[in-house]
Amino acid sequence: MNVGQYIDEAVNRFKDYPYLQYYDTTYTYGQFLQKVHILANALKDLGFKKGDFIHVWVQNSPETLIAYYAIIKIGAVAGPINGWWKGAEVEYLLNDSQGSGLIVEDQYLEFFNGIKDNCPHLKTIIEIGPEKSGDYLAFEDLMEKGDDSSVSCDADPEDTAFIFYTSGTTGSPKGVLLSHKNIVADANMINEALKTGENRNFLCFLPLFHVNALLTCISCLGKGHQVVLRQGFSASEFWEVVEQQKINFWSAVPAVYQILLTDPSRQKYDLSSMEFGICGAAPMTKEVMQDFEDTFGVKILEGYGLTEGTCVSTINPMDGERKVGSIGLPLPDQEVLIVDEAGNEQPPHAPGEIVIRGDNVMQGYYNKPEETAKILDKHGFLHTEDIGIKDEDGYIFIVDRMKDMIIRGGENIYPKEIDNVLSAHPKILEAATVGVPDDTMGEEGKVFIVPQDSSLTEEEVTEYAKKNLADFKVPKYVEILEVDLPRNPIGKVLKKTLRQWAEEGAPKREKGPQVSVADIFGTMEERAIPENLKGIVANYGYRITGDGGDEWTVCVNDGEVKVVEGIKDPDVTTTCDAQDWIDITLGKLDGMSAFTSGKLKVEGDLNLLTKATQFFKKYQPPAAEPEVSVADIFGTMEARVIPENVKGVVANYGYRITGDGGGEWTVCANDGEVKVVEGIQNPDVTTTCAAQDWIDITLGKLDGMSAFTSGKLQVEGDIGLLTKATKFFKKYTPPSGAAMEEEREELLSKKQILSIPQRFATGPVMGKFLNAFKDKKILANKCPSCGRLQLPPREVCAECVVRADEWVEVGPEGIISIMDITYYASPDPLTGESRETPYVAAHFLLDGCKGHETLWHELKPSDHARAKKGDRVRPVWNPDRKGAITDILYFELVE
Amino acid sequence: MSKPSPDSFVIDGKLALPYQYFAGRTGSRFLISIRDEKKIKGLKCEKCNKVFVPPRQTCERCFADISENWVELENAGTVTGFTIIRYAEPHQPFKPPYILAQIQLDGADTSLTHIVKGVALSQMKTGIRVQAKFAKNPTNSIMDIDHFRPVKPKFELGYSYDDLEIGMSASFTKTITESDVYQFAGISGDFNPMHLNEEFAKMTPFGTRIAHGALPQSLIAPVLGMKLPGLGTVIPEITVRFRKPTYFGDTVTATAEVVEFIEDRRWVKLELTWTNQRDELVAEGHAIAIPPTPMG
């Protein structure tokens, strides 16, 4: 049977049952298949055929499943792409598979557009999204074709159905080829192991680009289950969905169970439909498993599998004993053995490599025969490179990863054993050991410690290890970390990164503002928000350990708060390391993660503690001066460019920064691109400023205009250019100031531009003056009392207030009486553009006028450099007459 | 009017006036709470016992600074006034016609101006209960509350005193079967053989079994309690005179009609009649009803 037939058979049996539920949309099996057929026909029309590789880079959505199934239906190979991957990784993948098709969701287009020119094998690209970019075929358009005639899949069971790329922990990503047979076999095995009835509701929030989610969705077909699909996991949504969709089972990773356990919002919901949860990808702790089962009365089935083994290979039985810490029993029709290096099966409790054989084992890695040979032996066993043991009942326990094993002077050391022993130390939260090369011993152990209590010393760790481990296992090197262990998105510790850290040193905690625990408790009383405290009477004890730690009690009494030293009659007691407590208070460490990871421990009434998060206003650390250098500011400029604001500007900006830490830079803007180079090169405008002032301006402490006004910032060249430049860059955030920036209260504002039409009537006097421009004449009117001329004319004399109705023609030539060179023009409020500067406005004494009888107008821009008082001028008439004063363009010098 | 001068003309111009309005700390907190927590908050003046929504930093009455006295309000309230916008103008949030209303949120002393949707323009009235619906895409403005919608009551109450009119009537009809009578006997404990024993009944004036008098009488209960005045009604008094027997298989119609207002107590009197399929009057009487008061 091929996967296409598997789908068809399911649809025949369950036609009108719901298959896929996604937020507001539900498809029955029949409706879903119809969609699959429409896409399958459209893909055929596009020329896709059997054996073609078509990749799918789409987040969880109905379209993801429709795409996979349609691809399978036409006999092509579906290639899911990991949504967490970035451009370079995807580029590698596309060139490795040489796939000819890609279905991509618009959210990834930014990455894709960056790499598509390097992917020559792609022929057809289909985009999914609410708005079409227009660059590619639209998925929606394909679906609109609507040809839903049945497409039957003629693939042989041995033909490839999926190519899954796994990143692994070493080397380049490898394409795992899974055949139709693999998929159908694993789906059937899953159904057999889970022993669910038919038509149950399965919740899928894990990403569909992993086999775990995908295979469960396929196996659901076999039992007529409904898949309730969500984009991702969120605790609050989880409860809601369980209630609304009557969820019976789901699949998750351990972290999800931890979050669910600690999320209090579940109390509002009816969770009676829940039957069991599957857990994989990483081991679960006994406490979490027990707590979860006690709290909800549902089972958690821990399982194990590899992409290379299609999906699941072992799982704890639904109806038999479930052993904590065990990955359970092999699935029916799979052989899962523990073997030694020679391939002989090991007796119970003896460690060896876990190997798997069955119809679920992959065909191989695509185009990587050597890699395939390393992992698939001639007997058909898949070598997992995991070290495990079996107990006498056949339950398998994982001991460690083979490649993590340290071989020290010929002795095998399993780092996990060391990690488990050290984690039991009360001051240690987590330990992770890796091997580092050593000239004498070949390899030595190095352990990285995440402390529970920052007073922990390396000596203490070594001493404890010596007491509890055989001598050869005691790690030679101990490093206490300031940061968390490196993890992949599903929470696995990345040993590869740790080995790198061992070589290059682990990263340090980011320096934040200087904050003490005493400050935090000292300001609590004044930070209390009385209304949130109303009605609560309780004592909160805080045991803050490590450097700067102490004990406090926060006594809440119906709106009032007192903080006292020591722990007194606590209703709930929180234990936390000083540094972690500071991080939580500053919002750098989220309280819930601290709680789930065990950094924050609570005894007593947990609900009270949850409430307490709303008692206090945010803690504002005393402002620390961020350390900023001028070089930082220029160094980050290219990264801070806002391209659209630089569009159309081609100019070099020179900066001469004087004093300590100063230097010279040129910021070269070239139509949207910005390059910053050292030294001043062909500047169009040069800014000179002292280093400290420049830093203050950049940090917003000194306003640029004030600096400019007061001469602290000096400018030579085109100042208009400089004004523009203030919009080129995003705000500079000092390296350590980021946290402080976020602490600032958000203040809202609203911008609007009102545009108001206006009509202005000239009246007869101004109208006569302006109309005379038609005949290139300039008129003035004369006061009968003082005899003075007015230009432009007014109906009455401004001084004598008598009617002035005698008209006199003056000029049009005259002389410059007084002039103003204007260097600054305010930007137009609508366009933000300023007129060109400098320009000259002047009073012109036209022929026939005397004294102060001048006309105010502009001088021709090109004349401004040589013009002086008394020079002779004539008007230049505007060919485009508007009836305003601008009908005279300007006055120009008469040669 | 003076003669227009040949020299006068008109120039068209345009003013562009950009501005930005700072919400300030108080205004920002109000909007951010709506935007991020979907909670409408007000500021309370303890002295005047007034809650202002939108929040005001100072109490307009006593001029005290109240900027820290935040109170959380229900996201529901009562419409205290409204108007219908029927003209179109480019800055309007919705296409007209739409309802612009004053909404006094529960816990607030001032009305918030906002838009009400989900009710026909002709059905809009003051006093209705509405609930805030929040915007999906926040704009950092009061439109982060997208609009208000009527709160759907859980039950539709019957006619209130003010809704009732003289002459309004309602009825309920049912065929009385042998099994009804047997069950009624069980419920009431009245195993009188005239209802149950045909041989005994032959000796009575009716010559056959008849139903318990209270059985047809009880058919008035669904009328008064569920139709007129309807849900929420209390009946302190029913009087009945029985006129004719009800035989097995008779179809009885119980009818109530409003005949009188008892103004001082805001009660009503209803005339009750029971008739059968032969248009015979089975029973008659009256009831005093206390109609439901509208939920507020």
Place this chain on the structure above:
Amino acid sequence: MNKNRNVGIIGVGQSEFSSHREDVNQPEMIHEAVVEALNHAGMTIDDVDCIVHGNMELFEMIHQPDLWHVLGSGAYGKETMRVTTGGTTGATLCCAADHLVASGLHDVVLAIGFEKLQEGHTTGGITNMADPLWARQLQTGALTGMTAEQMINEFGEDRAKRASMKYRIMMDRHAMKNHKAHRRFDLQWDQAEDLMVNSPALVGELRMIHMCSQSDGACVMIFASEEKAKQFCKQPAWMKDHITVHREECFHIFGDAPVLMSHRYAAEKLFERNGVKDPKKEIDVFEMYDPSSWWGLDWLREFLLFDGDEHLKMVENDEIAIDGEFPINPSGGVIASNPIGATAMVRVAEAALQIMEDAGEHQVPKTVNQAMASGFGGTMWTVLFLMTRDIPW
């Protein structure tokens, strides 16, 4: 000239002046100043009979701001009037408040001037609203270098530039003593040469450093009848007289004529009717509306009715310094803080504070018996106030 009854200034409040008041909206900013003025007068809002409120509406695009501002002004249920002269509104507010009390209509009047320039686009506003036929295309807002040009022609380039820069630095030294002032650069005397060359030129020799700021801020004053003033205040500043003079906003912006005849006319008239023979001797402090240091310098001659270079000498000899013979703008003046709708009121308020001896760090070191304040607006509009320590009438 005789008033119906005496009017005393008994309370002054000012918000913080700054270009960044995003933390408050308009009523909230006004509230800061109202509360300070009430505290200064030792009264509550209940003691106030009438509110006079003003600014230039279009600068912030708020329709009828006085209604919206009731929350900050305390005008709830009170008699209120709005003044939007839009030329030196702050000064007109003081005139209106004085009239309302002097007439006997009200005993206690609270006057509010405010501006939130950051919410509007003042330059855009002024430019757009200029005469569309003559001026809109030629306008550059309120800028002109004409005065500088004329002073250079009259007194020589070096002397004129030095005097205006000295005036500028002196105003900044004064502003350093006033913690409410918006721009406090801490300019030093030895920076004069550098600033004369390096401060960016705006128009001709009018440079950025010479110009006033654009500020947000509110100012509030409480005017009271003689009886109330004496009841609430130990030393009110008595409003002796004020005058408002207009001239047509002639020939575009300034015209090539003796520009501000309105200043000289106002001073002549005011001195004459109050018997001031030698203003320089008889007036102890002058809060002048000085939009730039060129104008401040030039207008000194107009207000003091000089002809020659006496005004330059006053600056050159430090006579206008806070501890000089004729102190000008101990507050730092308009150059330091310019919340437009409040600016002219701040002049009157600061002059009053000098009489009341409540100016704090920038109190002049002598008894102020008579103070003068000026307002200037719409480019041809002068308001001039005389205030006294002794009850005038």
